[in-house]
Amino acid sequence: xxxxxxxxxxxxxxxxxxxxxxxxxxxxxxxxxxxxxxxxxxxxxxxxxxxxxxxxxxxxxxxxxxxxxxxxxxxxxxxxxxxxxxxxxxxxxxxxxxxxxxxxxxxxxx
Amino acid sequence: xxxxxxxxxxxxxxxxxxxxxxxxxxxxxxxxxxxxxxxxxxxxxxxxxxxxxxxxxxxxxxxxxxxxxxxxxxxxxxxxxxxxxxxxxxxxxxxxxxxxxxxxxxxxxxxx
Numbered sequence: 356x357x358x359x360x361x362x363x364x365x366x367x368x369x370x371x372x373x374x375x376x377x378x379x380x381x382x383x384x385x386x387x388x389x390x391x392x393x394x395x396x397x398x399x400x401x402x403x404x405x406x407x408x409x410x411x412x413x414x415x416x417x418x419x420x421x422x423x424x425x426x427x428x429x430x431x432x433x434x435x436x437x438x439x440x441x442x443x444x445x446x447x448x449x450x451x452x453x454x455x456x457x458x459x460x461x462x463x464x465x
Numbered sequence: 466x467x468x469x470x471x472x473x474x475x476x477x478x479x480x481x482x483x484x485x486x487x488x489x490x491x492x493x494x495x496x497x498x499x500x501x502x503x504x505x506x507x508x509x510x511x512x513x514x515x516x517x518x519x520x521x522x523x524x525x526x527x528x529x530x531x532x533x534x535x536x537x538x539x540x541x542x543x544x545x546x547x548x549x550x551x552x553x554x555x556x557x558x559x560x561x562x563x564x565x566x567x568x569x570x571x572x573x574x575x576x577x
Contacts, residue, residue, distance in 0.1 A: 388566060398508075398555060403565035441508070445566075450515050451496050451559050452523070453566065455508045 361442050361456035368463050374429040376459045378442030381423065388453065389416050389427050390441040398441075401427070432463045468492040471556050471569035478576055484543040486572050488556030490536075494567075496559045497539040499523075499531065501552040502571075508555070514539055546576045 358381045368374050378387070389401040402409050402416040404425065409416050413432075418425040429436055442456040469490045478484050488497060498513040500523075510523030512531040520531050528550060530542045543550055556569040 386565070390566075390568075397570045398557075398568040400566050400568070443508075445559075450513055450521065452498070452510055452513060453508075453557075457507055 359442055359444055359454055359456040361459050363459060364457065365460045366462070368432050368461070370433060370463055370465045372432050372463075374432050374436075374461065374463075376427045376440050376442075376461070378425045378427070378456055379423055380444050380454075383420075383423075384444040385447040385451070386445050387418055387425050388443045388445065389425075390443060392439045392441065392458075394438070396438075401440075429461075434463045434465050437462050469556060469558055469567050469569045471554075471572050473572060474570065475573045476575070478546050478574070480547060480576055481545050484546050484574065486541045486554055486556075486574070488539045488541070488569055490539075490558045492558060492560070492567070493536060494558040494560040495536075497533065498557045498559075499529075499539070499541045500555045500557065501525065502555060503552050511541065511554075543574075546574075548576050550574065551576045 360379045362377050386403050386405045388403050391399045391401050404416055404418040413430045415428040439458045439460050441458045443453040445451050445453050472487045496515055499511040500508045502508050509525045511525055511529050512523055514520045514533040517533055532540045554572045557566050559566045
């Protein structure tokens with residue numbers, strides 16, 4: 356079974372700061388996913404990565420397959436970025452099920 | 466997301482009653498999943514489907530059953546609801562590594 360570890364568990368930042376959330380996993384995967392959930396809200400898929408780097412607006416996600424590590428970066432953070440960010444991995448050979456990390460609670464103060 | 470809808474959004478039910486939650490997709494994705502989310506436990510897989518009439522158990526399947534008679538619909542049934550099944554339930558769909566995952570808006574179920 357794959358273990359997915361996220362760090363930090365909690366993160367408080369000032370508006371405008373550069374934020375990094377890390378994720379590591381123990382077994383080879385088909386893809387790694389970054390998800391966002393606002394308090395009381397639904398779950399939004401931000402990125403799906405199998406290699407390299409992806410960028411969407413102020414969000415950047417990278418993955419190092421050899422190191423089994425991924426990072427989610429938020430540039431110029433804003434209070435609306437306050438949410439729980441969840442890393443998850445999936446395997447096509449096992450029904451593409453997700454194995455989740457515990458999540459990182461991000462609070463961005465203005 | 467418009468491609469996946471869950472119903473109902475909220476439900477309060479009594480212990481011992483049967484409950485069915487519905488997930489409907491318009492994306493024609495092969496895989497459908499039911500997850501529950503609880504404080505301190507995060508998201509956990511209940512059941513999933515890899516095609517019409519093809520389903521399998523997840524890590525917390527006890528007390529739940531599912532059915533998928535059409536590609537677009539995946540039903541989750543609590544045969545006899547218990548207070549431990551009070552939770553937020555999320556349906557999700559995926560097709561392949563290319564298309565990733567889409568989650569429904571969630572169903573908040575309270576068993577009293």
